[in-house]
Amino acid sequence: xxxxxxxxxxxxxxxxxxxxxxxxxxxAHYGFPFLDADDFHTxxxxxxxxxxxxxxxxxxxxxxxxxxxxxxxxxxxxxxxxLACSALKSSYRTTLGGPQTGFVFLxxxxxxxxxxLEERQGSYAKVSLLPSQLATLEEPDAGDALTVHVKxxxxxxLVLADALRQxxxxxxx
Numbered sequence: 749x750x751x752x753x754x755x756x757x758x759x760x761x762x763x764x765x766x767x768x769x770x771x772x773x774x775x776a777h778y779g780f781p782f783l784d785a786d787d788f789h790t791x792x793x794x795x796x797x798x799x800x801x802x803x804x805x806x807x808x809x810x811x812x813x814x815x816x817x818x819x820x821x822x823x824x825x826x827x828x829x830x831l832a833c834s835a836l837k838s839s840y841r842t843t844l845g846g847p848q849t850g851f852v853f854l855x856x857x858x859x860x861x862x863x864x865l866e867e868r869q870g871s872y873a874k875v876s877l878l879p880s881q882l883a884t885l886e887e888p889d890a891g892d893a894l895t896v897h898v899k900x901x902x903x904x905x906l907v908l909a910d911a912l913r914q915x916x917x918x919x920x921x
Contacts, residue, residue, distance in 0.1 A: 752778045753918040754850035755823045759911075760835035760888075761854035762881040764864040766898060766907060770854065771832035773908040774915075781826050785833035788814045802880030805837075812843045819844065836884045841892070850918075851893035852911050858882060860900045894918075 757780070759771040768784055775782035788811055793803060803811075815833060822829040835841050841851060858878070865875040888895070894914040898907055 750777065750916070751919060752780070752828055752850075753915055755828045755848035756819050756846065757828070757830045757850050757852065757915075758819075758835055758841075758844060759830065759832045759852045759854065760841070760893070761856065762834060762836065762861060762885055763877055764861040765854035765856045766864075766904065767832035767834070767854060769904045770852065770896070770907055770911060771830045773904070774852075774911065775830040777908070777912060778828060778830070780828035780830050781822050783815075783818055783822060783829060783831045785811075785815055785831060788818065797877055800876035802877060802884065805839075808840065812840055816844055819849075820846075823848070834881065836881065837886050838888070838892075841888065850915070851888060852915075853888050853893040853895045854898055854907075855887070855895050856898040857900065860898065 757771075757774055757778075759767045759774065761767055771784070772782055774780070789797075790811070793807055793811065796803065796807070815831065819829055819831055831844075833844065835844060835851065845851070861878055862875055865878055894911065896907055896910050896914070
């Protein structure tokens with residue numbers, strides 16, 4: 749286990765980008781609890797997304813507030829936390845962020861996202877949501893997030909290694 753440069757790590761990107769997989773890997777590496785933002789959606793929001801309709805800012809506001817509370821409480825209790833969350837807009841990241849928050853953006857080609865979502869079973873986030881997610885996404889600037897570029901055939905372990913390499917560089921290791 750090594751030391752994270754951030755008390756709160758938020759793995760962000762559109763549906764199908766691999767946020768949960770990378771988040772769990774970072775959680776295990778740093779010994780932080782893992783939170784999945786999907787667990788904080790209301791049944792109504794999940795039903796809306798399952799019907800192929802994207803959430804509005806008004807739909808997301810109470811969800812973001814619940815996430816911020818969970819982030820702060822978990823980090824205070826455990827010394828750190830990893831959250832997998834779309835965090836599509838800069839304003840959402842501002843709501844979630846703080847002085848000890850770092851963002852890791854998973855940049856995945858649209859055709860890879862489409863393929864992953866078409867193969868996904870049992871999730872409300874289906875391929876029909878992809879266009880609205882991509883339209884809503886405001887990619888973070890280089891100074892606002894670490895970016896991990898994911899290739900079509902890239903193994904999850906390589907994605908984790910790339911993210912850890914970048915995080916270690918921030919820690920001066």
